[in-house]
Amino acid sequence: IKPTAEVYRDYTPPPLQSWGSSFLANLNDVWIGVNNVLQGKFTNGMSDVGRFAINSSLGLFGLFDVATDFGFEKHNEDFGQTLAKWGVPEGGYFVIPFLSSSTIRDTVALSADWYLGTPWNAADIPARNALLGFSIINARSRLLGTEKPLNEGTLDTYAYVRDFYLQQRRYKIADG
Numbered sequence: 001i002k003p004t005a006e007v008y009r010d011y012t013p014p015p016l017q018s019w020g021s022s023f024l025a026n027l028n029d030v031w032i033g034v035n036n037v038l039q040g041k042f043t044n045g046m047s048d049v050g051r052f053a054i055n056s057s058l059g060l061f062g063l064f065d066v067a068t069d070f071g072f073e074k075h076n077e078d079f080g081q082t083l084a085k086w087g088v089p090e091g092g093y094f095v096i097p098f099l100s101s102s103t104i105r106d107t108v109a110l111s112a113d114w115y116l117g118t119p120w121n122a123a124d125i126p127a128r129n130a131l132l133g134f135s136i137i138n139a140r141s142r143l144l145g146t147e148k149p150l151n152e153g154t155l156d157t158y159a160y161v162r163d164f165y166l167q168q169r170r171y172k173i174a175d176g
Contacts, residue, residue, distance in 0.1 A: 005140035017141070019063040024135055025074075026055045026062025031117030035077035039085045047072050076172065078117070080109035084173040093162050101165035 009017070033048030051067040051074065059066045068074060083105050084090065091104025102110070118135075122128040154160040 001136060001140050002144070005137050005144055008137050009141040009144055017138070020134065020138055021142075022055070022059070022065050023062045024131075024138060025065075026052060026059070027131075028117055029055070031113070032075055032077050034116075035079060035082045036075060038082045039077065041077075044073075044075050044077075048075055078109065079112040080106035080169070081173050083109050090166075090169070093166060095161075101161060103166075103169070106169070 029048045029052040033045040033052070036042070036045035036048055051072040052062075054067040054070060054072060055062045055065055058064075065074075080103075088105050090106070093101065093103055094107075096102050096107065118131075122131075150157060150160065
């Protein structure tokens with residue numbers, strides 16, 4: 001995927017990359033809102049649903065983030081954070097091949113995030129596959145260049161990535 005992500009980064013005009021990222025982020029705003037409500041953050045949840053409505057209409061199907069200009073703050077919540085707020089322990093750390101670092105709790109939550117929080121379960125198979133492919137390439141392109149400092153700057157890459165992931169997840173769960 002890395003070569004495809006490099007071609008995407010190098011040859012897709014930056015405005016198109018931005019619009020694509022905004023479109024994907026907009027699709028997730030409803031599920032983020034649901035997770036905020038499930039965590040008892042009702043104001044944030046309604047704000048996220050409002051973001052989706054504004055960006056889907058005035059922002060041309062989410063290509064533009066106009067909701068931020070109207071005071072609707074962007075949040076980042078997932079079902080793993082919701083389970084953590086409900087007291088589910090994180091469990092052991094491990095790496096899911098081809099995906100990312102994870103814990104047992106976050107891996108269980110990942111299925112809900114994928115099924116309920118994204119259009120990957122859409123009945124239109126070609127549209128679903130196009131969105132999934134674009135989402136993967138877009139996410140990978142944003143990570144280009146992060147592996148060089150990681151590989152050159154640490155003696156134990158696994159321990160560094162593990163500690164960074166766990167620290168970042170705990171920070172997100174605690175809302176900073």
